[in-house]
Amino acid sequence: MSRFVLVLAVIMLAVTACQRAPEEEPVSPTSPAETVTTPASPVATGPMARTASCENADAAYRIDYPADWETNTGDVLAECSLFDPEPIDIEPGTQIGFDVAIAIRAENVSFERVAEEDMAVDETSREETTVAGRQAVRVEGEGTGQALVPDGMRVYRYAVDLDGATLIAVTYDAGELDFETKRQVLDEMVASLQFVGTPAPRATP
Numbered sequence: 001m002s003r004f005v006l007v008l009a010v011i012m013l014a015v016t017a018c019q020r021a022p023e024e025e026p027v028s029p030t031s032p033a034e035t036v037t038t039p040a041s042p043v044a045t046g047p048m049a050r051t052a053s054c055e056n057a058d059a060a061y062r063i064d065y066p067a068d069w070e071t072n073t074g075d076v077l078a079e080c081s082l083f084d085p086e087p088i089d090i091e092p093g094t095q096i097g098f099d100v101a102i103a104i105r106a107e108n109v110s111f112e113r114v115a116e117e118d119m120a121v122d123e124t125s126r127e128e129t130t131v132a133g134r135q136a137v138r139v140e141g142e143g144t145g146q147a148l149v150p151d152g153m154r155v156y157r158y159a160v161d162l163d164g165a166t167l168i169a170v171t172y173d174a175g176e177l178d179f180e181t182k183r184q185v186l187d188e189m190v191a192s193l194q195f196v197g198t199p200a201p202r203a204t205p
Contacts, residue, residue, distance in 0.1 A: 046181070046184060046185075047066040047068075047181065047184075047185050048064070048066055048184075048189075050066070050067040050068070051064040051065060051066060051067050051192070052064070052065060052067045053065070053192075054071050054079065054080035055079075055080055055196060056078050056079060056080040056081060056104070057078070057079070057197075058078040058106065059104070059105075059106040059162075059167060060195055060196055060197040061080075061104075061132075061167070061193055061194065061195050061196060062193070062194045062196050063080065063189055063190075063193045063194075064189060064192035065083045065102075065185075065189055066083075066085075068085070069084060069085050069101070070085070070087050070088050071083050071088070072088045072090060075090070076091070076092050077090055077096075080104075081104055081105060082096065082100050082102070082103050082104075083100075083101055083103075083189070084100050084175075085101065085177060098149075098150075098172040098174035098175070099174045099175030100175070101171060101175065101177050101182050101185070102170070102171050102185065102186055102189065103169070103170055104167065104168070104169045104170075105167075105168055106162060106165055106167050106168075107165060107166050107167075108164075108165050109165065109166055110164060110165075110166065111135065111159060111160070111161035111162070111165075111166045113166075114159045114168065115137045115159055115166075118139075118147075119146050119147070120144055120147030120148065120149050121139065121142065121143060121144065121149060121155050122142050122143075122144050123139055123140070123141040124140050124141050124142065125138075125139070125140045126138070126139050126140075127139075131160045131167075131190055132160075132193050132194055132195050134160050134161045134162070134195075135160075135161045136158055136159060137159050138156075138157070138158050139156075139157055139158075139159070140154070140155065140156045140183075141154070142154055142155065143155060149172070153172055153174065154172065154173035154179055155170065155171075155173075156170070156171050156172075156179075156182070156183050156186060157169060157170035157171070158170075158190050169186060169189070169193075170186075171183065171185075171186050
C-alpha cells in the first residue's frame with residue numbers, strides 16, 4: 001500500500017510540473033521614443049514680410065515688392081519701374097528724384113560698359129554675382145559730385161547683363177526711408193526677379 005501511495009505521489013508531482021506555465025522571457029525596458037526637433041522655417045520680417053508682384057513689359061521682368069508699397073502705373077514711365085512706400089506721381093519730362101525708394105530701368109548700354117567703375121561713384125564695395133541666371137555686379141559707394149549723384153550721397157545698385165543692354169536697380173540715401181532698409185528691400189526684390197520674355201527694342205542713344 002505504501003508503495004502505491006508513493007508511486008501515486010510521484011505521478012501527481014510530474015503532472016503538476018507539466019501543467020506549470022512556461023516562464024516568461026525577461027523583457028527589456030522600452031526606451032523612450034527619440035524626439036526629433038525640426039528647425040522652424042525662417043519667417044520673413046520687415047517690409048518684405050508680405051509682398052505683391054508686378055511685371056515690366058518693356059524690360060520683360062517680373063518682380064516682388066513690399067505689399068504696402070506703391071509702384072508706378074506706367075502712364076509716363078514703364079509700369080513696375082519705381083517703388084516707394086508713398087504714392088508715386090511722375091510728371092512728363094521730369095527727372096526721377098533720388099528720394100524714390102527704388103528705381104529699376106533698362107539701358108541700351110552693354111553690361112561691360114556699365115559694370116566698369118563709374119567716376120560718378122566712389123566705390124566702397126563691389127561684388128560679382130548672378131541675377132535670375134545672368135551675370136551681374138553689385139556696387140555700393142558714394143557720389144563724387146562729378147555727375148548727377150550729389151557728392152557724398154550713398155548709392156547701392158545692381159547691374160544685370162541683358163545681352164547687349166543692362167538692367168539697373170538702384171537706391172540712394174535720400175528721402176524719408178532709411179538707407180539700410182532700402183538696401184535690404186532691394187536685395188530681396190532682386191532675389192525675386194524673373195525674366196519673362198524678350199525686352200522691347202530700344203532706340204540707340
